[in-house]
Amino acid sequence: MPRERNVKLKRLLLTYGYTHQDLADEVNRVAEVLYGKPASCTDRHVRRWISGEVRWPWARYLLPLQEIFGCAPEAMGFVPRGKWSRPVQPPAKPRVDRKGTVQRREFVAVGLTAALGIEAIPTVGRLGTSDAERIRNLVPALYVHDHALGGGALHIVAVEALARVHEALNLCSYGPRVERLLYSAAGDLAASAGWFAYDAGDQAGATDLYREALQSAMLAGDGALQARVWSNLAMQARLMHRDQEALRIGRAAVETRQAKDDPWLMALLHCRQAVGHARLGERGRSERSLSRAETAYEKTSGAPSPWLSFLTSAEITGLAGAAHQALGQHRRAEELTASALDQLEPRFERNRVYYTLQRAQVLLGCGEVEAAVAQARHAMGITGNVQSVRVRDKLASLRDSIGRYQTRVAREFCEQTREAE
Known part of the structure; x- marks a missing residue:
């Protein structure tokens, strides 16, 4: 049987901010609490777990891993093998104090939660328009951090904020007009939390949050929010290689009145449709979608909605590069991606890494291996x-x-x- 990489464990390391050595050290620390002595775990053990060379660790490693990540072995990507893989009960020791666990993502989340004033959202009394506005203002503040950090830490923060909003909706009183504003703001936050979960690799969590956002959009009568969620669901379907489904969802979003009235949203939708058509080899449809995206973008004015703040000419160009890459037009894709990187503002750190990697991919498609490796090295150097x-x-x-x-x-x-x- 060919070796299969343990993607789940790899993602847990990324989520918690561990290097291989960090996790080995933490396994040893937790094992000392459980067994009275460290487990002699090294970074080599961690590499073997991730590579799939070891599919079920010894109990002296497995139990500490369960304490560290708080989940079952299978949820960490380990595969049982016969009777020796039966769960083993930990020794009668006090449970591990996980406050000492290195959880960089949660550390960032705590700081952002405090900075955004989530605790200030009231959960008693009567709510007014100012309270709905306070909730809605969380979204632009979160997206400022998203452009730099990515969705890892923000997923935690947005979900915590959403829980607070649910308390307010359930425990406070408000009139019909404020109710619509509150559901619209809550849906905006749920859609944002869904995007952060998507970017953090939690697709199941993203799907649940998008469903919640759609429900809030219906309760609020907010068609723009509904079109936004459909756009994100289409992008998620594409990530999961459901390209036909992604195009159908995207088409539904394009046909909404709200999208037709918002050139910012229409430009993004057509760009994503262009990539979808390209992935299916539909060159003519892809090119028409790119042309429509450019036409819509030329009609934009003022500032877009906060969640669309990433949609600059650089993003339009980068997505055009992605479409040409999918069509196998690597030279044109390289030109467009290089142009997107030249235009990209410094605040879009995550997108700079993303498009640098895209440029490396298309250079590889052009057969320029050394140039591709140079871009890959550059991307790793700016990941931060x-x-x-x-x-x-x-x-x-x-x-x-x-x-x-x-x-x-x-x-x-x-x-x-x-x-x-």
């Missing part, structure tokens, strides 16, 4: 605090593609970046 599983998965996919080339530069890159697996 970005917490986006989408970006990390794109890097992993690129590394696998580079590994298929038997040049010295490709081999050196794969060897030097092995720790990033």
Whole structure:
């Protein structure tokens, strides 16, 4: 049976901000609490778990891992093998104090929760328009951080804020007009939380949040919010390789009155449809969608909705590059992606990493292996605090593609970046 990488464990490391050595150290610390002595875990053990070489760790490692991540072995991607894989009960020791666990994502979340004033949302009394506005103002504040950090930390913050909003909706009183405003604001927050979960790699969580956002949109009579959620659902379907479904959902969003009245939204929808058509090899339809996106973008004025603040000319150009890449037009895709990077503002750190990786991919498609490796190295160098599983998965996919080339530069890159697996 071919070896299968443990993607779930890899994502847990990314989610909690662990390196291989960090996790090994934490396993040893937790094991000492459970057993009275450390487990002698090393970074090599962690690499073997992630590579799939070891599909079910020994109990002295497995139990600490369950304490660290708070989930069952199967949820960590481990595969049982016969009677020796039966769950083992921990020794009669006090449970581990997980406050000492290195959880960088949660650390960031705590700081953002305090900074955004989520605790100030009232959960008693009567709510007015100012309270609905306070909730809606959380979204632009969150997106400022999303452009730099990615969805990892923000998922936690947005879900916590949403729980607070639900308390307010359930426990407070308000009139019909304020009710619509509250549901619209709550739906906006749920849609944002869904996007952050999508970017953090939690597709099940994203789907639940998008459903909640759609329900709120219906209760509020907010068609623009509904079109936005459909757009995000289409993007998620594409990520999961359901391209026909993605196009159908995107088409429904394009046909809404709200999308037709908002050139910002229409430009984005047509760009994403262009990528969808390209992935199915529909060159003519893809090119027509790109043309419609450009026409819509030329009609934009003023400032877009906060969630659309990423939609600049750089993003339009980058998505056009993605469409040409999917069509196999690598030279044109490289030109467009390079142009997008030149236009991109410094605040879009996550997107800069993403499009740098896209440029590396299209250069590889052009057969320019050395140039592709140079871009891949650059992307790794600017990743910084970005917490986006989408970006990390794109890097992993690129590394696998580079590994298929038997040049010295490709081999050196794969060897030097092995720790990033």
